[in-house]
Amino acid sequence: MKRIEAIIRPGQLPFVKQALEDIGHGGITVAEVKGHGKQKGVTEQWRGRQYKVDYLSKVWLLIVVQDAQAEAVIDAILDAAATGEIGDGKIFISEVQDAIRVRTRERGEAAI
Amino acid sequence: MKRIEAIIRPGQLPFVKQALEDIGHGGITVAEVKGHGKQKGVTEQWRGRQYKVDYLSKVWLLIVVQDAQAEAVIDAILDAAATGEIGDGKIFISEVQDAIRVRTRERGEAAI
Amino acid sequence: MKRIEAIIRPGQLPFVKQALEDIGHGGITVAEVKGHGKQKGVTEQWRGRQYKVDYLSKVWLLIVVQDAQAEAVIDAILDAAATGEIGDGKIFISEVQDAIRVRTRERGEAAI
Amino acid sequence: MSASVRLLRRPTAILAGAFLALALASTAFAQEADPVAGLGADLDRLWLMLAAFMVFLMQAGFAMVEAGFVRAKNTTNILMKNTLDASIGGIAFFFVGWAFAYGSSDSSNGFIGLGNFALTGFDDYASWIFQFAFAATAATIVSGAMAERTRFSAYLFYSVFISGIIYPVVVHWAWDANGWLTAFVPEGETPIGGGNGYIDFAGSGVVHMVGGFAGLVGAIMVGPRLGKYGPNGEVNAIPGHNIAIATLGMFILWFGWYGFNPGSTLALSGGASELAARVAVTTTLAAAAGGITAVIITKLTTGIYDMGLAVNGILGGLVGITAGCATIDPWASIIVGAVAAAIVIGGVRLLDSFKIDDPVGAVSVHGFAGVWGVLAVGLLSSENGVATAGYLDSSQYGLLLGGGVQQLGIQLLGVAAIVAWTAGTSAVLFGALKVMGQLRVEADEEHRGLDLLEHGIDAYPDFGPSAEGIFAPAGPRGRAAGPTPRPNITTTASASES
Amino acid sequence: MSASVRLLRRPTAILAGAFLALALASTAFAQEADPVAGLGADLDRLWLMLAAFMVFLMQAGFAMVEAGFVRAKNTTNILMKNTLDASIGGIAFFFVGWAFAYGSSDSSNGFIGLGNFALTGFDDYASWIFQFAFAATAATIVSGAMAERTRFSAYLFYSVFISGIIYPVVVHWAWDANGWLTAFVPEGETPIGGGNGYIDFAGSGVVHMVGGFAGLVGAIMVGPRLGKYGPNGEVNAIPGHNIAIATLGMFILWFGWYGFNPGSTLALSGGASELAARVAVTTTLAAAAGGITAVIITKLTTGIYDMGLAVNGILGGLVGITAGCATIDPWASIIVGAVAAAIVIGGVRLLDSFKIDDPVGAVSVHGFAGVWGVLAVGLLSSENGVATAGYLDSSQYGLLLGGGVQQLGIQLLGVAAIVAWTAGTSAVLFGALKVMGQLRVEADEEHRGLDLLEHGIDAYPDFGPSAEGIFAPAGPRGRAAGPTPRPNITTTASASES
Amino acid sequence: MSASVRLLRRPTAILAGAFLALALASTAFAQEADPVAGLGADLDRLWLMLAAFMVFLMQAGFAMVEAGFVRAKNTTNILMKNTLDASIGGIAFFFVGWAFAYGSSDSSNGFIGLGNFALTGFDDYASWIFQFAFAATAATIVSGAMAERTRFSAYLFYSVFISGIIYPVVVHWAWDANGWLTAFVPEGETPIGGGNGYIDFAGSGVVHMVGGFAGLVGAIMVGPRLGKYGPNGEVNAIPGHNIAIATLGMFILWFGWYGFNPGSTLALSGGASELAARVAVTTTLAAAAGGITAVIITKLTTGIYDMGLAVNGILGGLVGITAGCATIDPWASIIVGAVAAAIVIGGVRLLDSFKIDDPVGAVSVHGFAGVWGVLAVGLLSSENGVATAGYLDSSQYGLLLGGGVQQLGIQLLGVAAIVAWTAGTSAVLFGALKVMGQLRVEADEEHRGLDLLEHGIDAYPDFGPSAEGIFAPAGPRGRAAGPTPRPNITTTASASES
């Protein structure tokens, strides 16, 4: 099983979610994060004083998928998350050894 | 070492925490996340208009354990987090190469 | 590639960030989490009644790096995050199979 | 005794001028006959109205304190309860509340007023608006004590009864000329006990004890919130969610109290303004003493400066001085406020030891400090104060100042009567709801928060990783795609490079 | 007709005394000549000032309701709009607003006032402060209807016009002695239609309809928020972000309305206080009925107790009674409030079906319920009410109470005239801005929130994982290192071991 | 000179009637002797009380602005400071504050009042409540300038001194008939300088400069917040946490200012209401001009519409007009407000360049704009304004309007005296606290937030992943298991399938 971790623009989340549903994958966990990469932050202002906010709001997605589905899911995310501007985000893929559904205690690919 | 990542109902967190303490494991990191799997969200209402909220509040737990303890920890979580209804959550297990305690720079299993 | 996950004190984040920039690493994702390890929480009070807050605020960092850079990054974090008191946090290191830059679809070490 | 005499009387000594003015002003003729009296009546009506508006604003104060003191997941619920009891109170007080309190007809009696239902045959609108604002206050107190687990429909139901019946009857007893406890008997009659009768100038008993004890019975009947008391006797803490709005609410309440207490002179002309100003001073000092005392006590006992109890302490001081704000001297009002705060803090502990769960401290602040306020009249009123406030027999004043025990006795009678009536009727009301299974929400709803299932929302819908904050409509959905057609591709860089 | 007579007239019957007093009081001589009249004038000025202050506080109410009803990312923007329209309104009303509304000179006419620009030759400051507060209200309504996508500079621009011209002209028509619709004609003249003229006691039409219909035109012109209406006709929901402050705002507005409606007697002396008190009662009952009705309707149609519509319902009830608060009897004000709430809820649906996006419900609450309020005068005013309020011809009153159709006709004329003027001028104003591409922000800015690009901030800058909340200055930076020299190494343990 | 003459005098010209009325009203006899004078006194007391209540509500305004402008982790702390200075102010002003300001005895002198300690021998309660509200305002200003790092106990300590001594002495100088700077000398005497004396109608100097300069000294002594100024001279930004409540606070303050300035006529009868209304107008225009100016300046210099400075600008405009609100004509009040806003913005920059850290801008808004306000009287007062406001010598008015330099000279003297006294006493006070190591919290506490260690809480305890929000009691714990017995297993499905 693969653990797909994507950091994307908040505004693209609905499209990513739709794209995942379109290819039949439902399970997803999201969290609010902040980050920066090449994209360097924005200038904000507080009572007349400008300052740099290094971190920009991003959404972190965790999607665990069966190995066979991994590339389809990745493609779906890439299509839906990209705007072509810097700040579009990153996807990291790693290996998951096991998954368990809490309610049924099913394990392995069946649990996803 | 194992990286145990569990996504559970917010209301079950105290029981999971207690169960982990009962088996002698202390270290844990939690975050607020939203997610959906088979459980499909709720209907909310804003000024008379009903809408679907796809994501439900969940708590994400990160627990890194020694290999030997992994199954005990997983069992404790499963016992404490289950309510039998859909939405109980998932546990994902992966491999951690190393752990470091920042204060002492201890590495490996000693650091957990 | 390595996935470096560090849980540190919120107040140390600026130093960690600076340290990473000093060694030339930019990409980072942060999130607000709560946690406890050996450090056991604080006593708070609500309308005259004292209670234990088990979880303390921490910041969770996700930094994916090329294998070659891993130790340098880890050292930088350790230097900048340590205060010598319990509660300084943990670093967990695991393996990442692949990384993708959403904007360009570059893969692998080039994407970090 | 004529209807016009029975209505809303205050002791005649001080307010004779005002009273006369009111009587005269009600006919156009009077204006010409005595323009000064007419102007005095205009001034008095202005005072009643302004005081009413300020007391009305206390609804916002209660809403903010209560909302701040509950968890985020029950915030909309408590806000909506506060919103609706103002509305329900208005309608109920129009149709029956006034009638039971001050309504005048031949069948009115010492126990209950009857007459002027739906304001028929009535035109003293300034008095109505003032009394309405008080009624709404009594009702709103209860919501705090029963917060975070009471069913919304039950709340609507009991709100009608509290503003429509339970509270008005107590008003009738204590403030209507006809009431059996009243200090404001018609010319020539003698109040109960032969002295001043029951002294409760602005309503520590009439308003606050009614709210507080109805809340107490409600809190007992509905039971504690899940998790408040642990299986081994622990008392857990359930912190509220927003100290900022709670503090705002406290200040708004303190402000509103300047309508509540000084406004209870009901008049300004004929020198009543002097009394009103004195009342403003005692009110201020009691509140201040309550706040300081609460902070000192918590600092000494817990080592920290506790904000929640500071808020409760100030409110306790205000409730405590409400009955005696006109008869207690300024220096003594400091004592009244300080003791009230101590009682509030003790009350919070006491309730917990009985496993009675009052999330916002409403029972201690309004109920217990209310009892203290009524008794403080019998302990600390000065002879001069009783005279200045216009009560009939200034030879009976505070026991501790040498005024004998009689006034205290009447005050005790008042406390007993109000507690008995309020607790009794509330027990029937809440008991009935409980028997019907209508009082409390399901455990699951309580866990998830009342906002979600009763109101379909949470109070802060746009915090958390919700992306654009745009949601597709519920119901059989086609391919609602994603709320917005993909926008970003074609727009300019979405982040500036600084 | 002399200037002093034209100014701010109310029907003479009830206010003759006050009017006389005002006239007399303006000279020091008068004080000695008739101290009672002087005191009456002082009392009346007090009333105007207090009412003005309360109406001014409604700015805070609007700010909180609107901020609570938009998303977090646009909160600073809406707050700043509310802040600036109060400021702009003040300056604009000083220079030209008063002049167009009540200014008196030989060139003044039925359509527009001309005179007293920048308050030259003018000293009725109490009236100015009262009218200013109303003008600021009219302007602030619009910001809600156009929230979350309107450019800030456009907002500044149209605010000047609304408080400076559009609103004052309507005031002139309806409330200046010279206005073509006015009920307050000079002695000896007859109002339009020969009866009472257009009755709009506190401004359901003059204030609320102006704000509401300008908002409607603005909302149409600026277009819906991105994502509000889906590609397949779905109406998406865009929940606001903070129910707590929205509720607070509603209570502040309700409080302020006690200045808005009762204050519109413009006087207290000479028995006008009785009318003001009656107005306070009808205002209360309509608000209460509006709240209850909204809750009942939403409970029946959606199954839940909807807080957002309860807020809108109460405000709708208040807007609805504003025109008829003096002429409609208390029992009937309950009907007016209930119907207003139903109209508000219907209006919210209706606008969505036309894809007109009004984020806070301003068009329904102020525009539609405003129309209802004006018409309700012609339907439900009582004969006695029209007489008591001092209008000229109490034989023309509510159609449903048997008062004939004529008053309703005049009210319809008023509605038509106000809608035509407001919508027409707004269309020009917003149309020009739109043509110049100045009306709406870019799509990208809208997605990211107006706060960030227009105001360089978000409304809650310190929530989220920002660590210490300290930020290095922008611009060419040296090694800004990290905001603080490393502090923790040398300090004591940063966590107590409990 | 008799005590009754010395008390709280205003220039006699305008207020003669009121004054007479007050004098007469204080005996029951007077009421019968002259009912009109009695009614006038009632009206005047009403005015004082209402103004006092509105000024009191400014406590809520300050609390919200200051809380909104600090970081979330110090919110409870600043709220509690605001809460307690109202309480401490009340008690301190009762025991000694009034005595030092207006107390009358043979030992009273030009520097300090002595007499009526603890309100003995005193019954002018309306004046006390009004003056108390002002005293509380002066004290609360300081908390903002020293926010986010001052020890709570130090705060309690200095609050007593500011409301009890430092502020009352300045009041005595400027507003007591006996004071060396006063404009309100007894009949037959001449004020300092022979003309009008020091003109500070509502207290730009007496109230705001005292708060602002005490805050300045405090901010210098306590030092900047950790991280505010970087090691290489950078000025870092530390954004506040809640613009919504800050905006609310600003509107509440603006509202309260209508009590502060117009209320400072101290009377309404005898035509004083005309002056009060004029004051309301100048207050409005200065606030509006301040807001607009701040927005224009920040837009031009930074390119964005800055909300924080808009709030500061409006408050600066209000502070600026406070001294001259009665003597400056409406058109000129626009200039006063605009200049005040510019000064505030400049002041914020200036302080940063000296590394003086004032988190909320209190020093600039109250201190610097306060100085401007006092001087503006000498620059922009009109001859007619000085006369209308009732000062003694209308031949001395604003320099820029041709009134000569003398009034400006006296104003400068007032500024110098107030700054010297306030800064001097504050330096002793804060210096002592600093020497004892009691002024500032430890670095570690500052990093973690004052809320946690001083108040045991954070202001939003229920946000974040805290699950049910139920916490086991601290202390030796048995197996407190988890707060609630497992509930979910047996309940129904916890999520609906839509």
Ligand SMILES: Nc1ncnc2c1ncn2[C@@H]1O[C@H](COP(=O)(O)OP(=O)(O)O)[C@@H](O)[C@H]1O
């Ligand atoms: N090496 C990394 N480790 C962890 N998170 C990263 C890394 N690089 C980027 N990110 C995350 O991805 C987000 C987008 O990165 P960015 O550099 O702007 O994308 P791009 O390289 O496509 O321009 C960042 O805000 C950050 O949260």
Ligand SMILES: Nc1ncnc2c1ncn2[C@@H]1O[C@H](COP(=O)(O)OP(=O)(O)O)[C@@H](O)[C@H]1O
């Ligand atoms: N494949 C997945 N990847 C990531 N998170 C998941 C996945 N499946 C489920 N989750 C998380 O687990 C939570 C519970 O999932 P759910 O489907 O309701 O459980 P069950 O399958 O037991 O009914 C979801 O809200 C989501 O946060």
Ligand SMILES: Nc1ncnc2c1ncn2[C@@H]1O[C@H](COP(=O)(O)OP(=O)(O)O)[C@@H](O)[C@H]1O
């Ligand atoms: N085994 C673990 N799994 C996950 N998170 C952990 C673990 N141990 C510690 N943490 C995280 O690290 C933080 C610091 O841990 P702590 O025990 O206080 O450090 P130390 O052991 O250096 O004293 C905790 O608050 C928690 O968030």
